[in-house]
Amino acid sequence: MPQTLTLPQFTFEDGTTLRDVPVAYQTWGTLNAAGDNAVLVCHALTGDPDVSDWWGALLGRDRALDPTEDFVVCLNVPGSPYGTVSPLTVNPKTGARYRTDFPIVTTRDTVQLHRRALEQLGVRRVACAVGGSMGGMHVLEWAFETTDDGAPFVQSIVPIAVGGRHSAWQIGWSEAQRQAIYSDPKWQDGEYPLDDPPTSGLSTARMMAMVSYRSRDSLDGRFGRERMEEQSEKPYAVESYLRHQGKKLVDRFDPQCYVTLTKQMDTHDVSRDRGEYEAVLASIEQPALVVGIDSDVLYPLSEQQELVQHLPQATLEILSSPHGHDSFLIELEELSEMVAGWRANANVPSSVAA
Structure with missing residues (x-):
């Protein structure tokens, strides 16, 4: 069942600061003593933190998300109605729901909010971040998070059915x-x-x-x-x-x-305020499995090919399916095999390998 933690306050990129900010989450497996076996699952647009409900075939022993080895965690996105702070949340200052007073939320706001939530859960590093569509946008943003000593906070990434920035088409x-x-x-x-x-x-x-x-x-x-x-x-x-x-x-x-x-x-753009787009992608040095779908008309395969062209340690896998963008929620056995096989062979530091 989902749980909720509360952050004392959080400031969004637009400058709005909220108090008593709830973050809903769900976990599977056990966090190790070093706090570095977390596998972060980032959900899609109308998803929720219950990975077992929409990605159940990826969750289990010897699967992509293995709770016998991993501390699998999924946090609900701010703005969603499933427990994290949103327009439906009651403002502790007024006693009324935020509604139209809710701040503008960016993909980076989500990552920053979730970073603080993970740290409150005891996570010191994330072994792998994986997600599709909107979740894939957050995965790419996680690649820029660092620890106090400048090392990557997330050791490997799996962005699925997404590009490095939202296009005019999307x-x-x-x-x-x-x-x-x-x-x-x-x-x-x-x-x-x-x-x-x-x-x-x-x-x-x-x-x-x-x-x-x-x-x-x-x-x-x-x-x-x-x-x-x-x-x-x-x-x-x-x-x-x-x-x-x-x-x-x-x-x-x-x-x-x-x-x-x-x-x-729509705010998704890894190069915003960071530099030239291709150079920003090239700065993502973590091992990356980029999964594209050959029939996706919303986030076409060319976008994943572009990512692989510029990410220094990227591997491209193509999910072949007639079902379009939603294939990452349909072809679950094939997707699990792709991710599990790649994770088993990815060049991730042994101290944090799941």
Whole structure:
């Protein structure tokens, strides 16, 4: 079950300081005495800290995330409705939820907040950071964290289905989804009653996202031009599928949190205030397994190839699947074998090798 720790205060990049900041997390395995066998799992956009729920096939003895050797930890991202500080959190100063007063959150804010949370848990170094999509953005940011003596805080990285910065293509998809939420009359500039949120807008946003998460071959192969004969209006099967996905998200997610997280993803750029993009990538010296998906239209394989071109110790593995971006949440056995095999052979210092 997820647990929660509280940081006395935290200052975001936009200068906002919050007090009594909760961070939700879940762990598997035991942290060793040296505090250096942690494996950090970074979740995707609407994910939560329960890795066993969405990446269960990667978790277990002799798998990519092995609790018999690793201290596997996943922390919920700020802005998410699953326990970490978000627009839904009560401001201890006012007794009211933050709502529209919640600060702008960047990918670097997430890493800094999680760094402090890990240290509170006793983690002194991370053996490996792994994550897909939004989680992959955080993985790449973790590569720049150092210890007091200047050594890398994270010893190896596995960014999956992501590039080194959010492109105009990806920002465009995010903005279109946000506009769907804003256009819902119930949005009310973000001041909607929590018991009557803009569900239509959020559902539409999720439907749009799902199209980008899959591929043409995936949708055509699964649905074709089939209609749902048992439904009175007889919608196409793909229409029914998308509506179902929209309703599922509405039942478990908050629209303002969705807006906050998509804006966080748009801040992703490892070169921001660090220098020239290719040179910044070249400065990431940790062993890296970069996983791309050959049918991904949202974060295309060319972005992972670019990472491998510039990261000094990078290996590229390609997940071959017709299912597009979401393949890293579908082809779990193959992904686990890729990551486990690479981790077993990665050139990581023996003192922290998992």
